[in-house]
Amino acid sequence: MHSKNTLFIDCKEAVRICDKAQYDEAGLWEKFKLRLHHAYCSSCRKHSVKNGELTKLCDKANLKCMDPAKKKALKDEIRSACSKES
Amino acid sequence: MPSSKLNPELWVDRYADYLFNYTISRVNDPVMAEDLVQETFLAGLRSAKGFKGDASERTWLIAILKRKIIDYYRKNNSAKGKAEVKINFSNNEDEGDWLEEKVADQFDITAEDAMENEELALIIEDCLSKLPPKQAAVFRMKTIQGMETEDICKELKITPSNLWVIIHRARTSLMSCLEENWF
Ligand SMILES: [Zn+2]
Numbered sequence: 001m002h003s004k005n006t007l008f009i010d011c012k013e014a015v016r017i018c019d020k021a022q023y024d025e026a027g028l029w030e031k032f033k034l035r036l037h038h039a040y041c042s043s044c045r046k047h048s049v050k051n052g053e054l055t056k057l058c059d060k061a062n063l064k065c066m067d068p069a070k071k072k073a074l075k076d077e078i079r080s081a082c083s084k085e086s
Numbered sequence: 087m088p089s090s091k092l093n094p095e096l097w098v099d100r101y102a103d104y105l106f107n108y109t110i111s112r113v114n115d116p117v118m119a120e121d122l123v124q125e126t127f128l129a130g131l132r133s134a135k136g137f138k139g140d141a142s143e144r145t146w147l148i149a150i151l152k153r154k155i156i157d158y159y160r161k162n163n164s165a166k167g168k169a170e171v172k173i174n175f176s177n178n179e180d181e182g183d184w185l186e187e188k189v190a191d192q193f194d195i196t197a198e199d200a201m202e203n204e205e206l207a208l209i210i211e212d213c214l215s216k217l218p219p220k221q222a223a224v225f226r227m228k229t230i231q232g233m234e235t236e237d238i239c240k241e242l243k244i245t246p247s248n249l250w251v252i253i254h255r256a257r258t259s260l261m262s263c264l265e266e267n268w269f
Binding site: 015016019020022023025050051053054057058060061062063064065066067068070071074075077078079081082 | 094095097098099102103106107110116120123124127128131203206207210211226228229230231235250253254257260261264268
């Protein structure tokens with residue numbers, strides 16, 4: 001339950017907005033409230049810096065993942081090969 | 087790694103993306119990389135009896151994968167010309183001769199960067215593999231596959247606030263894991 005009209009948010013809400021912001025999913029109003037929160041809460045401010053760094057590192061690493069369908073097929077293949085053996 | 091037993095049923099969840107990232111920085115072709123990972127797992131299954139348990143499961147699979155990548159380059163060498171092979175077997179006694187570092191011209195300047203980024207990718211994968219599977223899965227969908235929040239919620243049957251709690255836990259663990267291993 002997050003009241004949209006509260007100007008002052010708690011740390012839990014601040015952290016939630018900060019995470020959303022890492023994926024460009026925080027709204028303008030949310031970002032404003034977050035900035036306001038950071039003005040007086042140093043622990044959220046520190047967390048936010050680290051969170052942003054993680055985002056940068058993930059971008060830099062250019063992580064890839066295998067196609068989920070391919071993974072599933074491979075899992076099934078391994079499972080059936082294992083059950084044949086035992 | 088004290089466990090000396092293989093758990094093939096868990097290979098895909100535990101190592102597929104790690105091996106995939108390892109491969110893709112070497113073969114530069116996602117479809118081929120997937121095939122090589124698949125071949126590696128199947129070869130691992132076939133030679134499971136040869137696993138002595140003195141290396142971790144992942145190290146053992148990487149050793150198989152390295153051989154697969156070399157085979158791939160042998161087959162494609164003529165066609166590909168200046169293939170980029172960055173495989174270092176210096177820590178692998180039986181194939182010590184295989185020290186091949188041919189880096190294509192266009193990679194010269196960025197090679198160091200690319201290597202650093204690859205190392206970073208593998209460290210992040212390593213950190214991800216230490217998370218509870220669901221956290222890792224949600225983080226992958228959101229961060230790596232770039233899926234919409236709504237789609238992930240639908241697929242996993244969770245609410246958006248669940249999703250953000252999971253993402254938060256995953257990110258917090260990743261931050262401390264990276265602090266230990268990267269900075
Ligand atoms: Zn706070």
